[in-house]
Amino acid sequence: MQITTLLITIEIAATIAFAMSGLIEATRKKMDVVGVFSVTFVSAFAGGTVRDILINRRPFFWVENSEYIWLILALVLAAPLLLRGMELRVTDRVMEVADAIGLGLFTISGASLALGAGMPLVVALLLGSITAVFGGVTRDVLCNEVPLVFVRGELYTSAAWAGALLLVGLQNIGVSPVIAAWSGMAAILAARLLAMTFRITLPTYTERQ
């Protein structure tokens, strides 16, 4: 398998994982087919869209690759079948791993784009995690929930930051951008898998009484 084929495979898997999270939450809210499509679409693409607005880049990813819109539509139409399959434990775990791959891929692509646009390092860190996390935040806002990623105290956005930090650090000491990118993605994936396996959590802020 060639490197571009591999990258496209990762991208499709990651997009499907993010889209599925929206699809599942929208059906839980008993939305109609339009609502489910909208929330699924936003879960998959809001992160990249906000990143592109922030660095003023056009056309958007989903405008340039409009076949992704068809993928989302196919997912939504197949949802009644897919959701029945989702009950199986094994699919649940596959989804979490795909989501972890998505977190790695979108964080690193966002951070790399920001670095390429000459932005400061700390901005690149932020843009990477916004790319990866904003879709889920918008999904939860549209479903009238406090964004899950802000409250669950899991190693999630923080794993994204660690990976983006590794990317930036490696590039700064002269490692090639490609190797730095793969290392960052691998670190995020590893951190997520560890966090899921050992239930590593972050401190939650509680108001003093």
Add this chain to the structure above:
Amino acid sequence: MQITTLLITIEIAATIAFAMSGLIEATRKKMDVVGVFSVTFVSAFAGGTVRDILINRRPFFWVENSEYIWLILALVLAAPLLLRGMELRVTDRVMEVADAIGLGLFTISGASLALGAGMPLVVALLLGSITAVFGGVTRDVLCNEVPLVFVRGELYTSAAWAGALLLVGLQNIGVSPVIAAWSGMAAILAARLLAMTFRITLPTYTERQ
């Protein structure tokens, strides 16, 4: 009546219909005059603003035609009187028809702009419906509700998609853009009137037990 006069009349009617939906929901939430103004403004203009951000078009509609801001302000100040009038059944029905006209107008204007900017057909469909629907989505998010348009299962966004599809199809077989646009608008209006009269609904997704 000349064609531009007709178009401007349609645009004003549609803007007022969209604005009124925000005005009514904001007063239901017992907002103050600033909140009512903000939600009313957003209901009328968020869709077009997001469309313009997505296709990178400036100045925005409401910046170029700033007299619309005064119209919104006048609506808000007149609201206590307007809302008393709204209790009449007949006004309710007039509002629904004006909203249907707005759905048609904003969908077709959004889709036409996207096609003019050389975007793929499926993106034009999406941009058309985002233009028409995003104002209502933002209105509901600001009022802390799940967006009505995602849950009510009515022929609404789907009617917008059908009309945009007709526009794109007619243009592709060589019909003039103007006639294609009017046909698309007419189709959306007709679909909405039929849906309201016969209570046609969309399937809602329900989670398997």
Add this chain to the structure above:
Amino acid sequence: MQITTLLITIEIAATIAFAMSGLIEATRKKMDVVGVFSVTFVSAFAGGTVRDILINRRPFFWVENSEYIWLILALVLAAPLLLRGMELRVTDRVMEVADAIGLGLFTISGASLALGAGMPLVVALLLGSITAVFGGVTRDVLCNEVPLVFVRGELYTSAAWAGALLLVGLQNIGVSPVIAAWSGMAAILAARLLAMTFRITLPTYTERQ
């Protein structure tokens, strides 16, 4: 103290005040450190970011001055200590005054930028208040609340409009932009202090029964 030093001091105080409002609300929602950081960041910078998107201005304030991101991070890490201190009545009052200064500063800077970009007066008024208020609106949406600024009926956004109106009016009768800006800021600060002291409120819209 030189004028630029004074301006930077005001800007830092205002940013901290806005950030603190997000920090406090996020901890009330028992968010984790990532959520608290995100909401704090958004409270401080969403207003200026939306303004820059609306007038198509890049790089954003927080991209150009990325040391502000470190300031937010430091605030979040120091939060457990800060919040204990916040219980003291006196700090509460200091926060309100800092917030009033922020309202003045961000309103006037937003309105001045819009006027400089050649936008109509009424658009400048709106952009000024969006700059000052949008951070708080996003904060409340992310925390799943109806935006406080839309419901509390206080002289807040309306104070911002009055100050922006003064800025525009003074510039129109030939007063120098610098003096007009300071007058606008002073008017907003004075209006807020009066409103807080005498509990001046705005009419709330209530639905007719």
